[in-house]
Amino acid sequence: MTRRTVPLIIGFLAGTIVLGKYFLPQNAFLDSLGTDVVNWRTIVAAFALGLGAVNLLGTHTMRIARKEKGWDASIVLLASLVTFTAIGLFKGTTSPVYQWGFNYLYQPIYSGISSLLAFMITSASYRSFRFKDWQSGVLMLGAVIVMLGQVGIGELLFRGLPAVSSWIMAVPNTAGMRGIAIGGALGAIALSLRVILGLERGYLGGGQ
Amino acid sequence: MDNKTIAFCFLVAFALSSLYAMRRNSTGSGIPIRRVPGLDAIDEAIGRATEMGRTSLFVIPAGAFDAQAFAAFDILGYVARQTAKYDTKLLVVNALPEAHTIATEVVRQAYLAEGKEKSFSQDSMRFLSGGFTAGVLGIYEREPIGANFLFGSFFFESLTLAEAGQKTGAIQVSGTANTHQLPFLVAACDYTLIGEEIYAAGTYLSRNGAQIGSLVAQEVGKYLSIAAMILGSLYFTFRSVFQASQTIGGR
């Protein structure tokens, strides 16, 4: 009985308290309790992080122990994980060593990985903008007009292009995205209500 | 009336109509649901991965831990039951610690439900935290991926994952409610669930009566929103036309 019912009650209470704080902020008790619940979630999530770290350590230690393919890279991962966790915990994230690692190891890879997007957006445009039917035609036309309308060279090709491009962004784009957002909001509310009411329980074993 | 009051009334009405529709419709039969090709494609993708002896990869991104993550859990539960049934390899990547713990539970329960508890391995649940884009790119290179599922609150990494995933030859099925990332997923994946389709996925896949009841409430909400927009606009149209004619008449 406790195996199912207690978790459902906990979920219901947590959800309704957050809703209560939002709709009745003038109620001091609900307001502070609601703030508590949101902060508590951060604390519980921090504990969950430990589970994630255990998973990462386990997977890679195993890979090294079994000399699986790519075990040498796993050593790199464990070394960087352990070193920077230790420096971060004991010397602080503002210490010069941590900052050096942050500036010259973490940031270049971070920015390098984000800049792969330039390549991806180019090849994805080439691959997927094909005039297969009227719908893909509209998709392609929208992309090409706005792309050219944003740079000066587009105005050289056709003078009205920047104006057309900003109209598309301001009117049909807003309409389409707004419609999707409204539908998405309804879906999110329906699903969240099902969670609060205890109708979604895949993590408790079975949905029924 | 301010937005919050309207929102509150709407929420109460929505909850009550959900509950009513759920009771009326506890068996779920008789209500037709439109086909969602992206969801039908899940079976196709897993089937092909199984035939080719490849891995199914499920990625839940680093965005917020919110309803989109719940929707991803629903779909993950279904995917995990299928891979358990066909004894094909499943790999799940999580970037958020909360999502990692819950996803692990969802997959474990799915394997249990199929009587394949022994096939479940912790090693197939990967936690990658903030470095997950690079981590997934690495998995693409090392694992033979046959089906690539990308579901949840994506940010700028969506295109990198979808476009690089295409190179693996996997069938890619994705979904998000983040409107700013939808164009990229639509362009680069084989099938994309758009916005609310991901929230309805659990209902669609399970055909659970109570959940279909809540879907009915969602539909009612949609009709109400459309009606409010059209009627509101007509009201403002007539008001402005009326005012214009009044000023002309008054001259």
Add this chain to the structure above:
Amino acid sequence: MSSPWYERLQSIPKPAIYATLILVFLVPLIRPMGLPLLMSENTRKAYEYIDALPEGSIVFHSIAFNPAVDAENWPQMLALVRHYMKNGLKIIFYPTMQEGGMYAERIRSTYAAEYGYEYGEDYVILPFKAGGESAIAGLKDFWSFMPSDVDGTPLKDLPLFQGFTDMRDVDVIVPCTGSSDGLFYVSHLNAAYGTPIIMAGTAPVLPFIGPFLASGQVKGAIIGLSGAAEYEILAGVPGQATGAMDAQSMGHLLIVGLVLIGNLGFLYGKRVNGKNGQNGRRS
């Protein structure tokens, strides 16, 4: 060479596309071509506002970006800072994102000397404060919130802060960011003191601040790399954004060209093969 030309047009290998993209960027970067730029009204307003400030006015420059978006924010910041220095404005840098301090240090180590700017007298770097919105709201209680600068020197010992009472003495606030920091400055400092705000932001920031631009709380906005390039030209300061815009234009042209090539092959192939369009999966 078994496949006909129209099929090869549809399947240019990805590595070839990637290599072409790098080349298309490098050529104009190394030899700028001076392609035309559009000039947006928001950038012009931002420039005119800053340019009209009398010498010695205090600019409060907030830094809230990191390497993921510095491709857009850093050229904006550099163009702005060069303009401040050219016009003899005093600058207070305030990082509200952990990585932000790094960019202020770059000004101190590389660019300040160019204009003969002295630390402490002409510009000061404040320390990073965690807390997002509260780190901005806290500025209202300036002296207890911010006793010393990034090096730990008490602010009251620095010449720039002689006679500084509180944020009311700041003439303009310039948040440079890819996040919602700009809104926090609007809702806390502009609301309390009416301090004018000039935004410098990445492309997604524009929709957020649109309403405040319309209401005049935000006086002007520099958006994206194109905004940075426009500002460099208006202020007549050197920078990398203008050169980068040539590369951007060429990149856009390359993508449009690739789309055209792919479609040429596709449509011709469809005429030859009848209706055997490939790859038709999509929801």
Add this chain to the structure above:
Amino acid sequence: MADTVGTYLSGLLIVACFSYLFKENRAFTYAEHLYVGFAAAQAIVLGWSNIKEMGLDPLRQGKFILVIPLVLGVLLYARYYKPLSHLARFPLAFMMGAAAGVTITGVIDAQLVAQVKATMLPMTNLNNVVMVLGTASTLAFFLFIPIGKKAEGVKAANGFGAGNLVRNLGRATIMLAFGSSYGYTVMARLSYLVARLQFLFGRIIPLIPD
């Protein structure tokens, strides 16, 4: 000295990231693992400071209610001890419930009520007409349960009869929105690469004029 070494190292790491595009190689794999390890370390450090600053420190100062989240956090680990493993569901339920509440409060006003209100426009000019019809038809495009098509089975639900016009209008709006959003983002995405090339060919190999 450390900074010079660092600058060159940064250059190598960026090139290692680019190398992914051309061929699978060790350089990328090492960079990837280095990065995942660092990111995890950062998360752990942040997580610990959250537990300490939001949980342990105030608890020591007498805010005893914080025992609740701390115990819930510890219970997550109950799954490693079989007899108590079901207790791990308590914190999971708590996180799901709270997140559900936060989701509703986040979307109901900003994404639902405010957006519907903003679409109530006088249809006296073309822009407003496009806005109202475009938004409404997009929403209609996603209807799951067609009216008046009972019991004909799931397949039949695809045909909407008179609704086809609305559906096509919705589809066109969506496609135009996706296409234009895609195009709008191209500039920002390309600029990431331009900045990296400016670094590689400006600071490491000085080819680009400053």
